[in-house]
Amino acid sequence: xxxxxxxxxxxxxxxxxxxxxxxxxxxxxxxxxxxxxxxxxxxxxxxxxxxxxxxxxxxxxxxxxxxxxxxxxxxxxxxxxxxxxxxxxxxxxxxxxxxxxxxxxxxxxxxx
Amino acid sequence: xxxxxxxxxxxxxxxxxxxxxxxxxxxxxxxxxxxxxxxxxxxxxxxxxxxxxxxxxxxxxxxxxxxxxxxxxxxxxxxxxxxxxxxxxxxxxxxxxxxxxxxxxxxxxxxxx
Numbered sequence: 001x002x003x004x005x006x007x008x009x010x011x012x013x014x015x016x017x018x019x020x021x022x023x024x025x026x027x028x029x030x031x032x033x034x035x036x037x038x039x040x041x042x043x044x045x046x047x048x049x050x051x052x053x054x055x056x057x058x059x060x061x062x063x064x065x066x067x068x069x070x071x072x073x074x075x076x077x078x079x080x081x082x083x084x085x086x087x088x089x090x091x092x093x094x095x096x097x098x099x100x101x102x103x104x105x106x107x108x109x110x111x112x
Numbered sequence: 113x114x115x116x117x118x119x120x121x122x123x124x125x126x127x128x129x130x131x132x133x134x135x136x137x138x139x140x141x142x143x144x145x146x147x148x149x150x151x152x153x154x155x156x157x158x159x160x161x162x163x164x165x166x167x168x169x170x171x172x173x174x175x176x177x178x179x180x181x182x183x184x185x186x187x188x189x190x191x192x193x194x195x196x197x198x199x200x201x202x203x204x205x206x207x208x209x210x211x212x213x214x215x216x217x218x219x220x221x222x223x224x225x
Contacts, residue, residue, distance in 0.1 A: 042218070043201075045216070046215055098168075098207075099160065100214060102155040104154045
């Protein structure tokens with residue numbers, strides 16, 4: 001069974017801190033990795049994607065990928081209360097590379 | 113530009129009735145996906161369309177579910193003889209190409225009473 005695992009949280013951090021969200025996946029052949037943000041009652045919003053080992057930075061967000069360890073993470077610098085949401089990790093399936101397998105999400109709470 | 117749009121935003125139906133959910137992808141996007149998100153559950157893949165290729169229907173949970181995509185653009189997901197377990201948010205996504213980044217619409221919340 002191909003899986004994507006995330007800690008459900010909540011992860012609580014003070015405003016201005018770095019939030020670190022982690023995700024592990026079981027399909028060693030996966031090539032594409034995505035982070036979505038989902039506010040309560042809303043649909044997922046794509047915030048980062050990464051295809052190569054290493055770090056990818058976009059504003060306050062950094063995605064980190066380690067294929068050898070089958071681990072992908074999202075760092076949010078200078079966390080704001082508006083970052084409070086559920087963050088979904090998604091990984092493509094090697095069987096059908098267009099098909100995304102989603103983790104159950106980590107709930108992030110940024111305290112003012 | 114305009115994102116993925118879905119209609120209706122909410123649908124309440126009686127058990128046993130048929131429902132149709134509509135998705136209008138981002139203009140120029142060739143790939144279209146349907147997912148389902150049940151309360152407290154993760155996103156579940158339902159079906160995938162890419163250009164004129166045969167759709168991947170492997171995620172449809174039963175033969176009561178069907179979908180079509182007309183003219184390579186708008187898609188309709190049909191659920192026949194709805195059951196209470198069909199209650200969920202149905203999300204549509206599109207991507208520029210087959211394995212590209214997927215952008216979601218606002219979803220249709222379906223409640224079967």
